[in-house]
Amino acid sequence: MKASMKLVSLLLLILLLAACGNSEASSDDTQNGEKTVVDYWHVNAETQGGQTVEELVKEFNESQDEIIVEPRYNSGMYQGLMQNLQAEAAAGNAPALVQIGWSYREYFSNNFHFIEPQEIIKNISEDEGYLEEKFLPNVLALAENNDGSQVGLPYSLSTPILYLNMDILNEAGVSPEDLTSWEAVKEAAKTISESTDNYGLYIAEAADNWNVQQLIESNDAAIINDGKAAFANEQGFEAYQLYADMITEDKSALHIGSDEGTQAFVTGDVGIAHLTIAQRKNISDNAAFEVSGVPSPAFDGEQLKVPAGGSLLAITTDDEEKQQAAWEFTKFLYEADSIAAWTEGTGYLPPTVDAVDNNDELKALMDEDTMMLSAYHQLENLVPWAPFPGGSGLQAEQLLIDMRDKILAGAPIEETMKATQEEINNLLQ
Amino acid sequence: MRTNSFLGILWHTIFILTVFILIFPIIFALGTSFKPLQEVYNNVLNIIPIAPTFDNYIGLFERLPMIQITMNTFTIATVVTIMKMLISFLAAYAFVYFDFKGKKFIYFIFIASIFIPFTVTMIPNYLIMSSWGLADSIFGVILPQISDAIGILLINQTMRSIPFSLIESARIDNISHSRIMIDIILPLIRPQLMSTGIWFFVNSWNEFVWPSLMLKSVDSYTLPLALQMFISAEGGTDLSVAMAVSIVTMIIPLLLYLVFQKYIIGTFTASGIK
Amino acid sequence: MKGIEFKNVKKAYGDTTIIENLNLKIHEGERLILLGPSGCGKSTMLRMIAGFEKITDGDLYMNANMVNEVPSGKRNVAMVFQNYALYPHMTAEENITYGLRRNKVNKQEIKRRLDSVVETLLLEPYLKRKPKDLSGGQRQRVALARAVVKESNFFLLDEPLSNLDAQLRVSARKELMNIHHTFKQTMVYVTHDQIEAMTFGERIALMNKGELQMLDTPENVYNRPVNIFTAKFIGSPPTNIMDMVYDNGKAIIGNQSFTFDTKWVKHIEASNATDFVFGIRPEHLQISKSPLENALKGKVKYVENQGDQYAVFIDMANSEVIAMSNSKDWNTDEVIFVQPMADHIHIFDKATTNSIGYPGV
């Protein structure tokens, strides 16, 4: 009997030991004494500027002694971060500053607490007019939700561009200057696939509808209009038809997942790739061929529209002191040099208007790199990532992905788009 | 046993091919982990790197708290293994050596729980851990992993191989149950327990889904989670570093296996499910 | 009373009753044999004494204490298991002393007991060996030693010799006898082997189908079986059993008759049975080719060599009987004379199968 008690207490002892070991590892919070702690949640993996985040935070922490920022990487991109935010909320906590993916803007603002930057600025006279000085109106508007609240500030900005494998283009006799419209891209892709061993085009098929949105909205169709799905019209059909034809009819475009497709482009098996600008570093560092870039095209005679990828920065804490601290850190992140480092490290576009002019390296990058240049020039064409309202937005996005899969697998376009539109609108009611 | 040589050659060919398919990915990962990323993309077929480099490993240890991450993985796997073995051992002992009301039914309930897919308990466990403040703690990872009836099943099987009279002999000598466990059962089934333990350890070491839901900060990561830091939908996948992480992740399980393989295969073979 | 007592004990597993209603007293210090065919409940009884089996109903007393709910370890019994149950990972010495060490017997005492038992059982050369390095006989002795060192009042043996060859059994029995002589424990010994029972037991409890058939000395069990089962179970070849009709001082067996002496006549007539069964052991049948007085006639079927004697199978009065003979010269189908020895016949009541008793007792 005694010995069995020993066994049971051994169990408890092991748990206890593990507890001690664990708490030692995570008990350094308390040493910071009087300083205000700002928990900053980001999604920047090591391949996506993780180091830059660390460096910026370090620089900020060393620049003053009031505030200490504690960065925390969240795996699984914006979706992973949202999961963690859910858990934290379920436990009754919230970080101070978080990156919110554009596609989660509505979901986040409907379900979580946030404070508008204007609320904070109101009390600080020196920051009056800060927002207007820093951001283009269309860029700032990206972070405004359907109810008109400013959820946060645009931070990571990406747009899709066309990456070009110049070796293949030269072999096929396609000139980058020709790629001015989607129709032209289709022709070029056809030429490439017919005259070389390679695929002509790859449009990223990530677990989102981002690239397709660029395609459709640049044919004057709208994914969403007045809070309702509105893509199932002639313009929309036409845009999708062009995409589907390249895959099913011309067989000039590659239809594959985004990891494999990006790999295929980098290894030199695809001529043109419609990918986020955030892939620039990965591609230019690893491709063995000459890479160039041109802006995403529109359809003939239509206005170019590029959806904003990336994230906004939202202040989520209730604590006023922390709100102030988070704001200080935010301003630091938007300083020209910080933005330059950010752009360099992540491949994202500078979200502020003054960064390029105030930082020589950034200016040089923008002037010399065709890919960066292409993306940067698209900023004036930026539109928000289809912000479906309410709690069903995530599901609406999922339906758009399903629609893409169906159409690219050969489903009739009109029917499928209409059905999806109807399904989404039923959801949104 | 003699068989005709054609059949033998045919089957040897099939076996060698199978072994190749199973082992090739590991060799491929090893080769890739010593390649610069550019070479990964452009020299797909060179398993042995043209320009071998340690940069992937060096960079990995510079960029991530790999020691901490390995320690986390080790701590979780060790605690899970010991706890799971202990509670399963106690339960199996009760099931094998006692008669009590409802024994069969209770045993059935536990064994049936093996059939519950992890998605069924995932959300509530997630909520429990969050509300206990154990999200992002190794405890949040450990606790649900301990509650796995496979341990009861396997140890129960093993215990049954001990002649009942040994326990009766001890009981008649007024030896307490705990003493019987320690002095008699434990030494007799130690090899099987070791193998089972190694198996649990490796499974917990490799566990991905639950830790990926639980653990948030890099400092509390486990090795399989470190892997995904080099895979990003937007920034691209750094395959060569990812493979370096993979190799680091594999080392302990493979060492355990190769050192104890005769022993592991031996006990798996000797005590197989009857 | 000291010793062990079963009082109205019942044992059932669910709906299956193993022992219906058992009453049995085992005296302090005696060697009691639990004998019976397999499945008769003898092992269950032993395991009830050991405390391994719960008693469904009734009471079990040991040293005058009711022990129904006393766990094994508190009953102070020693036991030798059929498969010896030696701990495979311990040496012989560790096996022998394990229980003592765990029960905090002091070191000198352990050494004293160990030395004593090692001497008695000649175990010195094997003490450092593990069971797998011991022969069957050596293992048996280690198991015995382990039980002996407990120096407990009750010593249970569950077919302890069944895994030994014939020669080893004889010497093992001698050792057991020795041990009992030295320690005077109450020994309860389960076996299905009647030779073991006869040679080792002071009393035999013969069991069948969960019921106690007879409890007595080996001599009485052999010579004065109380029922047909006992008569047939004990002795080899088994007792010959024939239906008979009593008619005026004679037993009519088939169409032949056997005349009882006056003692038997009185005894039979005094009994209240109506139908009888006649029993006689093979060694108590005299056979002859020439006529014998008060004999029955039978036809030889075949002869079986049993080493020292021959068993002659005889077709007699519609049943087969066996007689023992020193000669093998019996021809098949030869008609011979079979004479039961008057002092050794057994008469049973056919209805109850119980013996009607013996005259003059």
Added chain:
Amino acid sequence: MNKNNTLHLNKINMKPWLFLTPVFIMFSLFVFWPLLYTFYLSFFDWNMVSPTKTFVGIDNYISVLTNPTTYKIFLNTLFFIGILLLINLVVPYIFAFVLHLILNRLKGFYKTAIFLPAFISLVVGSILFTWILNPISGPIAEIAGWFGIQLPIWSQTEGLVIVVISLITSWKVFGYNFIMLYASISGISEEIIEAARLDGVPLHRIFLDIILPVSSSAGVYILIMTIVQGLQFVYTPISVITQGGPNYASSNLIYQSYNEGFILYRTGHSAALSIMTLLVFAILLLIEFKFVERGVHYEN
């Protein structure tokens, strides 16, 4: 006396419960209670953060059952089971038989090598295979290219995507099953097989008539484990490689529950689907027990 009795009785009966206490606590907290809670959640509309859960009765079940995707995913699940059983029960069974009875040399090597991947993380395996099996630029595609063969784009091809994902999962599962089956087969007494050989029974008949029935309890164990755990293992390559796509062609019940719960935050839907998955498992197992166990030969 009587008082004493009950005391003893309590003592005797308490012990197994004492030993079971840790298991009871752990399982109640992390298995049984969550199971009930999931059942409870399946009647609510909730997204895990909103403070209110809306009771919707069996709406979640109706919505799951009326969704054509559910049926597609259910059929996928059956397809996964079929392929997993083929690769991880039938093939290793034959392999174990062949290794035990036909091959004399390299036995130890084969056992060691085949079991080895079972010790490696499936996440690692999934990432590796995404690259190795990349149909455009992976090593296999490269080699196939020499012969002018173009690999199908499996990750976008209905049906094929399930096969390839099952193959990737099998990389990890195969070895364990093989070793367990080998254990059982090599435990069969040599005499039975020698007797059959003396009678001139051909090898495939020995396999079907002797090995299968005698080792069937191990077979059933592997069968059940392959279904129950295989479907859960498959989750990892799905989540790493296809996220269930294209258009749910590679999703199964387990992945879909995850997707609903942790990607779309439809907790109630996810719970309803999980409960139904559990039911499907229970039914599958019942069917198995009915049809497979019948012929099972158990030792002991």
